[in-house]
Amino acid sequence: MNEEGSRRKKRDGNGVRANAAPQTGRVRTVKEIAAAAEVSVATVSRALQRPELVSEGTRQRIQEVVKRLGYTPNALARNLRTSRTRLIVALLPDIANPFFSEVIRGIEQVAHENGYSVLLGETQSSLVREQAYADMVAARQADGIITMAHRVPAIPIDGRLPVVNACEYVKDKAISSVYIDNVAAAGAAVDYLVALGHRDIAFIAGPATSPICVDREQGYRLALQKADIAMNPALTVVGDFSIEAGERAIDLLLSQEPTFSAVFCSNDEMAIGAMRALAARGLRVPEDVSVVGFDDIRYSRYTTPALTTIAQPKNALGREAMSMMIELLNDPEVPARKRVLSADLVVRGSTAPRAGVRR
Numbered sequence: 474m475n476e477e478g479s480r481r482k483k484r485d486g487n488g489v490r491a492n493a494a495p496q497t498g499r500v501r502t503v504k505e506i507a508a509a510a511e512v513s514v515a516t517v518s519r520a521l522q523r524p525e526l527v528s529e530g531t532r533q534r535i536q537e538v539v540k541r542l543g544y545t546p547n548a549l550a551r552n553l554r555t556s557r558t559r560l561i562v563a564l565l566p567d568i569a570n571p572f573f574s575e576v577i578r579g580i581e582q583v584a585h586e587n588g589y590s591v592l593l594g595e596t597q598s599s600l601v602r603e604q605a606y607a608d609m610v611a612a613r614q615a616d617g618i619i620t621m622a623h624r625v626p627a628i629p630i631d632g633r634l635p636v637v638n639a640c641e642y643v644k645d646k647a648i649s650s651v652y653i654d655n656v657a658a659a660g661a662a663v664d665y666l667v668a669l670g671h672r673d674i675a676f677i678a679g680p681a682t683s684p685i686c687v688d689r690e691q692g693y694r695l696a697l698q699k700a701d702i703a704m705n706p707a708l709t710v711v712g713d714f715s716i717e718a719g720e721r722a723i724d725l726l727l728s729q730e731p732t733f734s735a736v737f738c739s740n741d742e743m744a745i746g747a748m749r750a751l752a753a754r755g756l757r758v759p760e761d762v763s764v765v766g767f768d769d770i771r772y773s774r775y776t777t778p779a780l781t782t783i784a785q786p787k788n789a790l791g792r793e794a795m796s797m798m799i800e801l802l803n804d805p806e807v808p809a810r811k812r813v814l815s816a817d818l819v820v821r822g823s824t825a826p827r828a829g830v831r832r
Contacts, residue, residue: 506535506538506539506542509538509542510531510534510535510538512531512534512535516531516535517535520532520535520536557616557802558613558614558615558616559588559589559590559616560589560590560591560592560614560615560616561580561584561589561590561591561592561615561616561617561618561619561795561798562591562592562594562606562609562610562615562617562618562619563577563580563591563592563593563594563618563619563620563621564594564595564596564603564606564618564619564620564621564622565577565593565594565595565596565621565622566595566596566597566598566621566622567595567597567598567714568593568595570714570742571742571770571771571772572740572741572768572770572785572787573621573640574771575771575787575788575791576621576639576640576787576788576790576791576794577591577593577791578788578791579787579788579789579790579791579792579793579794579795580619580639580791580792580794580795581791582788582791582792582795583791583792583795583796583799584795587795587799589616589795589799592615594606596622598622603620603622603624603626604626604627606618606626607626607627610635616635616802617635617636617637617798617801617802618635618636618637619636619637619638619639619794619795619798620636620637620638620639620641621638621639621640621641622641623641623642623643623682623683623684623685624643625638625643625645625648634647634648635798635801635802635805636648637649637650637651637794637795637797637798637801638650638651638652638794639651639652639790639791639793639794640652640685640785640790641683641684641685642684642685642811643684644684646809647809648809649797649801649809649810649811649812650810650811650812651790651793651794651797651811651812651813651814652685652790652812652813652814653785653786653790653813653814653815653816654688654813654815654816655685655688655689655692656688656689656691656692656695657692657816658689658692658767658783658785658816658818659688659689659690659691659692659693659696659737659767659783660692660693660695660696660699661692661783661816661818662692662696662737662765662767662783662818663692663693663696663697663700663737664696664699664700665765665781665818665820665824666735666737666763666765666824667696667697667700667702669735669763669824669825669826669827670826670827671734671735671763671827672700672702672734672827673705673708673731673732673733673734673735674693674697674702674708674733674734674735674736674737675708675709675710675726675733675735675736675737676690676693676708676709676710676736676737676738676739677709677710677711677712677718677719677722677736677737677738677739677743677744677747678690678709678710678711678712678739679711679712679713679714679739679740679743680711680713680714681711686739689739689767690709690739693737705731707729707730707731708726708731708733710722710725710726712738712739712743714739714740714742714743715742715743715746716742716743716745716746716749717746718742718743718746719738719742719743719744719745719746719747719748719749719750720746720747720749720750721746721750722743722746722747722750723736723746723747723750723751723754724750727750727754733762734761734762734763734827734828735762735763735764735765735824735827736762736763736764736765737765737767738764738765738766738767739767740766740767740768741766741767741768741769741770741772741773741780741782742770743766744764744765744766744767744773744780744782744823745766745772745773745776745780747764748764748776748780748823751764758778758823759778759822759823759824759825760825760828761828763781763823763824763825763827764780764781764823764824765780765781765782765783765823765824766780766781766782766783766823767782767783767785768782768783768784768785768787769782769783769784769785769787769819773821774821776823778821778822778823779821779822779823780821780823781818781819781820781821781822781823781824782818782819782821783816783817783818783819784816784817784818784819785814785816786814786815786816789814790814793812793814797810797812
């Protein structure tokens with residue numbers, strides 16, 4: 474028998490030709506793996522992408538060929554083998570809102586540490602936009618969604634929902650969420666104003682469609698009730714979280730009969746707008762009106778005076794949300810969790826003891 478015939482007959486214990494491909498070097502295509510393992514290209518693709526569809530013996534033979542030949546999969550092949558894209562979509566309603574920047578940073582940090590990438594999606598509170606991103610997961614163009622909105626898009630995949638809710642929360646027990654106790658945090662802000670002697674405390678609320686905004690209003694009401702202060706509906710104005718909404722709210726409050734010596738705002742941007750409007754009316758902060766915000770965005774410490782606010786653990790919210798997502802992807806059967814992080818009152822120069830009621 475000549476040398477060529479000997480090579481044709483020589484096989485290893487699994488029936489793989491020893492001469493099907495070089496013993497060293499890098500095999501760069503699925504086609505070469507298929508030739509070496511004596512299977513079809515489709516079988517190799519299934520073994521990499523959906524191994525449960527391939528018999529154990531064939532799957533092991535393909536993996537042994539990959540290992541023996543020193544095959545280094547490219548990024549696409551790794552994704553096919555694990556059925557993952559290593560891509561997470563992070564949905565936020567308003568990319569211009571500075572609150573979300575630190576949350577996103579936390580998400581990105583944990584994603585990077587675990588070999589994932591993050592795609593940001595601004596929804597502008599549009600159901601159509603939200604569903605478009607959800608469809609990416611359904612089409613296996615992304616592994617899951619972290620949403621920072623008050624609703625969760627439908628993403629049915631093999632009976633599981635690769636979704637985590639951050640900052641906001643939903644009541645669905647099947648969805649993991651991470652957020653703060655907004656009732657307690659708002660109550661702490663109002664308790665502080667009451668301790669300073671304020672009793673006429675205005676409230677600039679956020680959209681009623683948001684559960685966290687409802688919770689913050691509840692915290693405001695409960696704190697007034699605890700202090701035996703009658704609730705005055707005329708002192709509550711609803712805004713949309715923007716600086717302009719804070720300005721409009723102050724203009725409306727000052728045009729009405731009730732007076733106030735303090736304002737509690739559902740976020741820092743509206744608080745900054747409130748301070749601007751008060752200054753435009755000739756009212757001093759905090760000598761005439763104390764102002765408290767919510768979130769502790771970066772700009773809150775640079776206002777004049779610096780803003781007293783509730784500090785949310787923004788980076789920790791993002792890190793925990795991404796950790797929950799990885800946990801879910803690694804084990805789809807893991808029980809959903811609702812994790813509540815702590816928030817702190819940060820006292821700065823925009824609040825002072827009540828010196829008198831001014832309009």
